Amino acid sequence: MAPIRIGIVGLSSKAGAWATLAHLPRLAKSPNYQIVALCNSTLESTKAAIKAHNLPESTKAYDSYEQLAADPDVDLYVVSTRADTHYEVALPALKAGKNVYVEWPLAATTQQAKEMAALATEKNLKTIIGLQGRMSPSVKKIKELIDTGALGEIHSVNYQGAIHVWQNNAAGERYRYFMDRKVGGNLLTIYGGHILDSIFYAVGELLPGSYAPLAANLRPRMHTMGQDGSLSEELYDKNTPDQILLQGRLDRHPRAVFSFHLRAGDRFIGSPGSIWRIYGTKGELAVEFASAGPQMAKATSFRFSNSEKGEIEDIVTDEGGKEWTDLPTQGQNIGRLYEAYAEGQPYGDFDLAVKRHELIDEFWATMS
Structure with a gap:
């Protein structure tokens, strides 16, 4: 092909x-892909990117989304920009009948996400949403252990994560936009969406009507932090959550209970960024990640307390060899997502994205 x-x-x-x-x-590196065009805010910046990354001289440079969308040589249009621009960047491609990849979240609002998904359906387009956690070998291994009955009946799923931001009640430059809900990218939408999608992929969706979400903004005014570590004297408003919780039941048999807590602030010193525990009638699985979520990198600890054998087993996952592990951490699961698309394997699309956006709206409704 x-x-x-x-x-x-x-x-x-x-x-x-x-x-x-x-x-x-x-x-x-992939034999399944060829980068043929780039688009940035100016032609100069686009050409600079082509040169910086040693892309072929034949790579086309654009400064217009419409021009890129109209290029007949582009099969897949990729949107890798900030969340509040996803709608305006992706829409020309959808209207032009291009298959489109958009990073998560799909848009700044659920209404925009629904419009994008509806347009893709109307034009019979293939879409990819960048929920790459479900491509993680660690997450897939968890799903395999559950699906094969290795844990027995699943009775409870617990996830606890800490995002290492908002220390000293301050937002660094990199995460300052997380303070403004209008941008669409923040702890709830980005981290919460990624983590919850990974969990639901592995253990099953929430049972409708069984759950209660909660989002709390306990740091409504924050300092900003300069590159030198200095804090602003002024406090700035924040209207996004720093505590995100969810309890309910999962739509599986039996109706396993589910507990989720994601927070900002300092992590417990020396502890992992997140711990995922799944209790079944044959034992308990405990999986730890360096990050607050499983979407970024492989598990740092993967153990099964086998109650039948009375011993703890270390679980090994196949990362695919150096072809994958030599890639930057950020690029491993996203790379696997691209390959799933190329090979016709399952992956998340815009309809899944809308479903996740609708759940996130239920969190927003509880904001305090």
Whole structure:
């Protein structure tokens, strides 16, 4: 098969930028893909990115979403920009009948997400939502252990994570926009959405009518932190949550109970960013991650307390070898998502994204 030809919006020339670490590494090496075009805010910045990443001279440079969307050589249009721009960046491609990849969250609002999904359905397009946690070998292994009955009947699922931000009641430059709900990217939408999707993929969806979400903003006014670590004297308003909780039951038999807590602030010193426990009638699985969520990297600890044998077993996951582990951490599961699309394997689309957006709206309704 001919490679899928990619056009990317948001791949800058900066070495540490998100698209550079998350999208480019696998796309540049995969036999299933060819990057044929880039689009940034100016032609100069687009050309600089092409040069910085040693892309072929034939790579087309654009500064217009409409022009990129109209390019007949682009098979898949990729949106790697901030959440509040996803709608305006993706819409020209959807209208032009392009297959589209958009990072999570799909849009700044659920209404925008629904409009994007509806347009994709109307035009019979393939869409990808960047919920890459379900591609993680660690998450897939958890799902396998559950689905094969290795844990017995599942009775409870517990997840606790801490996002290492808002220390000293301050927001660094990188996460300052997390304070403003209008941007669409914050602890609830980005981290909460990624983590919950990974959990539901592995253990099953929530049982409708059985659950209670809660979002709390206990730091409504915060300092900002300069690059030198200094704190602003002024306090700035924040209207996004720093405590996110959910309790309920899962839509499986038996109706397992589910407890979720994600918070900001300092982590317990020396502890992992998140702990995921699944209790079944044959024992309990305990999985730890360095990050607050499983979407970024493999588990740092993966153990099963086997009650039948009376011993703890270390679980090993297949990461796919150096082909994958040599990629930047940010690019491993996103790379796996691209390959799932190319190979016709299951992955999340815009309809899934709308479902997750609707759940997040239920959290917003509880904000205090």
